[in-house]
Amino acid sequence: MKSSSYNSLKLISEKFSVSPTTVSRVLSGQAKKYRISPETEKAIKDFAIRENFTPNPIAKGLRLKKTLTIGLVIPDIANPFFAGIASQVVNVARTHGYSIVLCDSEENPALEQQSVELLWARQVDGMILCAVGQTADYLVRYAREKRPLVLVDRVFPDLGLPYVSADNFSGAKAATDYLLDNGHRRIACLQGMCGTAPSKARVSGYTTALHARGVPFDPRLVAGDSFGEQSGYLDTKLLLRAAPDITAIFAMSNLLALGALRALREENRAVPDDISVVAFDDQPYLAHLSPPLTTVAQPHLEMGAAAVKLLLDHMRNPANAMSSGLLLPTSLIIRKSVRKISQPTTQ
Amino acid sequence: MKSSSYNSLKLISEKFSVSPTTVSRVLSGQAKKYRISPETEKAIKDFAIRENFTPNPIAKGLRLKKTLTIGLVIPDIANPFFAGIASQVVNVARTHGYSIVLCDSEENPALEQQSVELLWARQVDGMILCAVGQTADYLVRYAREKRPLVLVDRVFPDLGLPYVSADNFSGAKAATDYLLDNGHRRIACLQGMCGTAPSKARVSGYTTALHARGVPFDPRLVAGDSFGEQSGYLDTKLLLRAAPDITAIFAMSNLLALGALRALREENRAVPDDISVVAFDDQPYLAHLSPPLTTVAQPHLEMGAAAVKLLLDHMRNPANAMSSGLLLPTSLIIRKSVRKISQPTTQ
DNA sequence: GATGATAAAACAAACGTTTGTGCTTTTTAG
């Protein structure tokens, strides 16, 4: 377990009076290919594992132009949603021998771009990016250069970059259907940052569900333009004034739901008795709220895992680099924040 | 903004028909020291920034034996507590020019040790470690070798390694005092993993507070041996049977509190009317629970920031490497989960 | 017009690998 002062092939090679070449070949499993004698091989191997030696990855990286390193850029690692993704990214990358260099863009597009460029400069072999912002034009260059880069969650399908995301459309549609099934007709929708792919898809799922039931779409019922708690709070307040007859709120993020809950509490509207609430994205604590929140769960972990797998695939085979988008299924988790109401008019 | 195909000093040097040496010296700001002519300097500098060139950090790392890289080992990045720490670590490291290589030990001591060794092998310049487990003997070697390594949260003061942690003792004492102030005398305590520094310190704060008030310490009132939600649930159940007369529970982690809440709900004990609850560590959602939980907040962000600063200090100056422990103050956040009771016997 | 400063930049080695090729020595075949 003690690590040695033998920290280079040269030192080891001197120990055995062979050349560094030989040691390198033994340690990279090329012994038979280069006809190293079994005795030499065993001696070196034993020594290496006993002294717990591994060839310097920096030198290796220089020579091989591969660093066994993947860059991960996240808007906010303290956000449980991204933390969940990161967790799986780190873990499956590890099982494939890759390490993760983590950058936090602090929800700032400029910092994001900086981070991406820093990571390429640091010679990462590939990159996983959860973008912030509605656009990311600086990425087209990387798409053109066919760099191994996969987008997660905040995707840009037009860029021709591989991506993985939850199936936001279907998730939102399922949630809306659920509300409709429970008799709701005036369903407000708290959207996230306008123009982002997830937000657009979710709103689209919402309107599609409405149309399918012939429920008129009222543009005044969709509010908001950020995924944050503040926005949920504020827009719910406004919504309650602008459309007092709503019976349900579909909050398109976790934090939006938290904000909405706070607003509703202040306004003395009971959930679900006065107003039903459905959130998007599940987090353990949602079950502990009162009432426990019904929500559409995203497969965080799978998203992270899938991103790494996609990336590794593209690293091995740059050919299939374009337009392999993955949409992972969501699932509606039914708790106690939706009330069944009778809606005489549509019975 | 477009990055060039000029990706080596050599290429650039040819462009200007100078030597790589000259380019290197210009780009590292040593122009005047080595008397590079101002024209040459300006030309190269301009070109470099126009083409957005930076010397290859891998080659640099090999030559300089410095990688501008810090390893971060976390038991579970999906846990908001650690995510908060990581967030600041990443950010302040970045402002100092360092990148973070992230490892997740999955609460597994063996994997932790592997990760630590992997990171050293990867030539990180320093490391920040949130250990799991009660011991970490493999670290003594690194302490002896005076490697830049700082411990966070789960610290081992005896190892002689620098560390930063919340002042768990004072935090727990404050929480217990608060319960006592509110008339509680039969206060149960849900501890975390026994033997870990935070858990020991917290329990010690709890007992100290009791003693100071002359409240008898009842060993049966301290239960638990893990920081997880399951443990909180289970041990609360057991506690309610073993000591039905308790009026308050001090849960020494967030998740423990969540588990306790679940158990109390099942047993139809209202919080805070039947039983008061105080948690340890604040997370945004605690305010949204019902009732909003009183808790002792740890300075996550400061902990992460402090860890990096300590580390950088020790990297610059290995001399002051030993025994610089930082205890960051906690703060009691009072919400609505504690009821004031009259306690005639001790009035 | 030699002598020595000084300016401007090049040389070469080193960091620790990997890899194509070349060099001995031993073994095998005929």
Place this chain on the structure above:
DNA sequence: CTAAAAAGCACAAACGTTTGTTTTATCATC
């Protein structure tokens, strides 16, 4: 006993930097 083949390994270059030392040209000085 010779020629060819195989075994076992070493050489040297390259990856892209940085840095101590040299080199070359320019200029001023006496």
